Amino acid sequence: MAGKTVLVTGAGRGLGRELARQYAAGGWQVIACGRGLPAGGFETGIEFLPLDVAEPASISMLAAQLAGRPLDVLVNNAGVRSRGAGLHCLEPDEFLDVLRINTLGPVLVTRALRANLRLGRDPVVANIGSRAGSMAEGLLDDDDDDYAYRCSKAALNMATVQLARDLQPDGVTVLSLHPGWVKTDMGGDDAVLPVEESTRALRTIIAAAKPECSGAFLAFDGREVRW
Numbered sequence: 106m107a108g109k110t111v112l113v114t115g116a117g118r119g120l121g122r123e124l125a126r127q128y129a130a131g132g133w134q135v136i137a138c139g140r141g142l143p144a145g146g147f148e149t150g151i152e153f154l155p156l157d158v159a160e161p162a163s164i165s166m167l168a169a170q171l172a173g174r175p176l177d178v179l180v181n182n183a184g185v186r187s188r189g190a191g192l193h194c195l196e197p198d199e200f201l202d203v204l205r206i207n208t209l210g211p212v213l214v215t216r217a218l219r220a221n222l223r224l225g226r227d228p229v230v231a232n233i234g235s236r237a238g239s240m241a242e243g244l245l246d247d248d249d250d251d252y253a254y255r256c257s258k259a260a261l262n263m264a265t266v267q268l269a270r271d272l273q274p275d276g277v278t279v280l281s282l283h284p285g286w287v288k289t290d291m292g293g294d295d296a297v298l299p300v301e302e303s304t305r306a307l308r309t310i311i312a313a314a315k316p317e318c319s320g321a322f323l324a325f326d327g328r329e330v331r332w
C-alpha cells in the first residue's frame with residue numbers, strides 16, 4: 106500500500122477515527138478531516154485538515170489545500186442523527202441539517218475532490234451509509250424512528266448510484282457501505298460490533314472494490330443490502 110492516500114471525513118471520533126488509525130498502521134498516507142482536532146490529536150503520520158461537511162466554503166478550502174494531490178480512497182464517513190426520534194419529535198430545521206451533513210456533504214466533498222480521485226490508483230469513494238436507509242430491509246429488525254437519519258441514508262444511496270455513473274469515465278468506483286451496528290458514540294453501548302472489527306471489514310471491502318461493482322450497497326460482511 107506504499108504511497109497510497111486515503112481521506113476520511115469525520116475522523117475525530119468513532120469509525121472515522123479508527124479508519125484513520127488502521128489505514129495509517131497499514132502504511133497509507135492518511136488525511137484525517139474533521140471539524141476540529143480531537144483531544145489528544147492523531148497518531149504520528151496522520152495529517153489533520155479541517156473540514157465541516159455542512160459548509161460548502163469549508164469543502165472548497167479543503168479542495169484548494171489538496172490541489173494536485175492524488176487520492177486513492179475517499180471515505181465519506183461524517184454523519185449525525187437527530188436529537189430525538191419519532192414523528193412527533195421531527196423538527197424541520199434539524200431534519201434538513203441531518204440531510205445537509207449525511208447526504209449533501211458526501212456529494213459536495215466527492216465533487217470537490219474529483220480531480221484528486223482522477224489522479225489516484227483504482228480510486229474508490231466509500232459512502233458510509235446505513236441499513237436504516239434501506240427501504241427493503243431498514244424496518245425489518247430495527248425500531249429506529251429517526252426520520253431524518255433514515256431519509257438521509259436512503260438519499261445517500263441514490264447519490265451513490267448517480268455518482269457511480271457520473272464518475273465512471275474517471276475510473277472511480279463508488280460504494281454505499283453499511284458498517285453494522287457499531288460501538289461508537291452514535292451506535293451506543295448496546296451495539297454488537299467493536300469499532301475495530303467493523304473498520305477492518307470496511308477496509309477489506311474497499312480494498313476489493315472493482316469498477317464493475319460501482320453503485321453497490323454492501324454491508325460490512327460483504328453481503329449486498331437490498332435497496
Ligand SMILES: NC(=O)c1ccc[n+]([C@@H]2O[C@H](COP(=O)([O-])OP(=O)(O)OC[C@H]3O[C@@H](n4cnc5c(N)ncnc54)[C@H](OP(=O)(O)O)[C@@H]3O)[C@@H](O)[C@H]2O)c1
Nearest residue numbers: 115118119120140157158183184235286287289290291292
Ligand atoms: N455506529 C453505528 O452503529 C452506525 C451504523 C450505521 C451507520 N453508521 C454511520 O457511520 C458513520 C460514522 O458513525 P459513528 O458511529 O462513528 O458516529 P460518531 O461516533 O457519532 O462520529 C461521527 C463523526 O462524524 C463527525 N461529523 C458530524 N458532523 C460533521 C460535520 N458537519 N462535518 C464534519 N464531521 C462531522 C463527528 O465529528 P465531531 O466530533 O466534530 O462531532 C464525528 O467525528 C456515520 O455516517 C454513521 O451514520 C454508524
